[in-house]
Amino acid sequence: MAAPTQPQKTTYDAIVIGAGIQGSFTAYHLAQRNRDTLLLEQFILPHSRGSSHGQSRIIRSVYPQEYYSRMMPDCFRLWQQLEAEVGTHLYRQTGLVVLGPAGDPELEGCRRSLGDGQVLDAAALARHFPGFRLQAGEVAVLDSTAGVLFADRALRAVQEVFRRHGGTVRDGEKVLRIEPGAVVTVTTTGGVYQAPQLIITAGAWTGPLVESLGLRLPLQPLRIDVCYWREKEPKSANTGSVSPCFLTLGLSQAPHGIYGLPALEYPGMVKVCHHHGSRTDPDKRDQDPSGADRPDIGLLSSFISSYLPGLETQPAVRETCLYTNTPDEDFILDRHPKFSNIIIGAGFSGHGFKLAPVVGKLLCELSLGEKPSYNMAPFSITRFPDVLQAAL
Numbered sequence: 001m002a003a004p005t006q007p008q009k010t011t012y013d014a015i016v017i018g019a020g021i022q023g024s025f026t027a028y029h030l031a032q033r034n035r036d037t038l039l040l041e042q043f044i045l046p047h048s049r050g051s052s053h054g055q056s057r058i059i060r061s062v063y064p065q066e067y068y069s070r071m072m073p074d075c076f077r078l079w080q081q082l083e084a085e086v087g088t089h090l091y092r093q094t095g096l097v098v099l100g101p102a103g104d105p106e107l108e109g110c111r112r113s114l115g116d117g118q119v120l121d122a123a124a125l126a127r128h129f130p131g132f133r134l135q136a137g138e139v140a141v142l143d144s145t146a147g148v149l150f151a152d153r154a155l156r157a158v159q160e161v162f163r164r165h166g167g168t169v170r171d172g173e174k175v176l177r178i179e180p181g182a183v184v185t186v187t188t189t190g191g192v193y194q195a196p197q198l199i200i201t202a203g204a205w206t207g208p209l210v211e212s213l214g215l216r217l218p219l220q221p222l223r224i225d226v227c228y229w230r231e232k233e234p235k236s237a238n239t240g241s242v243s244p245c246f247l248t249l250g251l252s253q254a255p256h257g258i259y260g261l262p263a264l265e266y267p268g269m270v271k272v273c274h275h276h277g278s279r280t281d282p283d284k285r286d287q288d289p290s291g292a293d294r295p296d297i298g299l300l301s302s303f304i305s306s307y308l309p310g311l312e313t314q315p316a317v318r319e320t321c322l323y324t325n326t327p328d329e330d331f332i333l334d335r336h337p338k339f340s341n342i343i344i345g346a347g348f349s350g351h352g353f354k355l356a357p358v359v360g361k362l363l364c365e366l367s368l369g370e371k372p373s374y375n376m377a378p379f380s381i382t383r384f385p386d387v388l389q390a391a392l
């Protein structure tokens with residue numbers, strides 16, 4: 001005779017919606033603080049439909065904005081703690097160069113964010129990293145702390161530690177309805193759950209979800225081409241273990257926001273992408289109405305011809321990912337203006353992975369009613385006008 005099934009548990013201290021890197025780290029911190037936490041995910045895990053999949057993400061200390069650079073030591077420490085908890089390497093130090101015109105104010109901000117970062121001119125950069133070719137008047141700021149996070153592995157690790165601390169993950173359950181109150185009720189495709197605290201970290205799906213709570217947030221999902229470019233000759237672009245990540249500020253022959261990572265996930269292929277995408281509906285991400293080549297590919301090809309001549313100029317592999325951008329590209333980490341036990345983490349604008357350990361900590365602190373560890377003003381919901389709809 002089959003054993004009787006346990007009735008499904010329905011009440012928790014906290015519910016987190018969305019098991020991407022931000023929701024998973026929030027749940028991890030809550031569980032470490034002994035909160036009985038439910039992490040809900042619409043798709044069966046692991047999946048590649050959101051923003052946290054793939055094998056690599058850049059982590060760096062350098063940031064033009066001080067409010068992010070101040071968080072980075074804590075981020076590095078928490079990533080190391082997670083590595084120790086799971087006994088797996090999640091990070092590889094490669095260094096990173098920020099490429100820009102000499103004297104550029106944003107480049108200066110980057111240099112200052114490193115204390116007194118090392119500046120390399122074209123000749124010095126070519127000596128250190130022969131794959132790069134800068135144009136006259138351009139320089140590189142070196143962040144030697146930077147490197148690559150193994151993203152898929154990291155996401156699995158956070159969820160594993162969350163479970164070890166007694167957390168519950170329910171995947172394949174889409175949240176359909178949220179009823180606010182002193183105890184929030186969440187209805188999914190699989191059940192009805194209640195908790196006094198709700199944290200929404202639903203990535204590109206956050207906009208419609210919070211609209212049902214009377215909030216209209218300026219969140220724009222973007223489809224991003226993730227391109228890998230083959231070395232003309234193995235290691236010709238100096239993509240071995242010493243090759244750094246890079247990102248560009250406005251260069252003479254390339255726009256702001258091109259970034260790259262050394263050949264790690266696919267042998268002999270360097271990841272070079274543009275921090276820019278086309279508007280999309282996250283449920284229709286891969287529908288390409290024209291079938292035509294994307295303008296970003298042409299732009300990246302031309303960048304590679306000028307600055308990374310050791311790579312072929314057509315991508316060998318193309319994958320897809322989603323950004324969810326705010327107008328100022330700063331995150332939203334705040335309470336719902338009307339329902340203070342509903343916390344929202346959204347709008348990570350293509351740079352949230354490295355910061356996820358601290359984002360999770362801040363969202364956890366907000367939900368526990370504690371004073372957050374960092375100044376939250378840059379991340380407030382009310383920096384945007386008219387977010388609260390009149391109906392509620």
Ligand SMILES: Cc1cc2nc3c(=O)[nH]c(=O)nc-3n(C[C@H](O)[C@H](O)[C@H](O)COP(=O)(O)OP(=O)(O)OC[C@H]3O[C@@H](n4cnc5c(N)ncnc54)[C@H](O)[C@@H]3O)c2cc1C
Nearest residue numbers: 018020021022042050051052058175203321348352353354
């Ligand atoms: C190509 C690319 C390169 C990037 N490079 C970097 C980098 O180098 N460095 C860096 O720091 N950051 C980088 N980022 C950004 C970083 O990956 C994202 O900021 C981060 O992954 C966002 O995580 P998230 O948890 O907010 O979103 P997601 O990972 O999308 O998670 C949200 C989850 O919520 C779930 N969900 C949504 N609605 C519901 C619902 N109704 N019910 C249940 N579940 C729901 C979704 O299915 C999803 O799993 C990059 C992003 C991309 C796309």
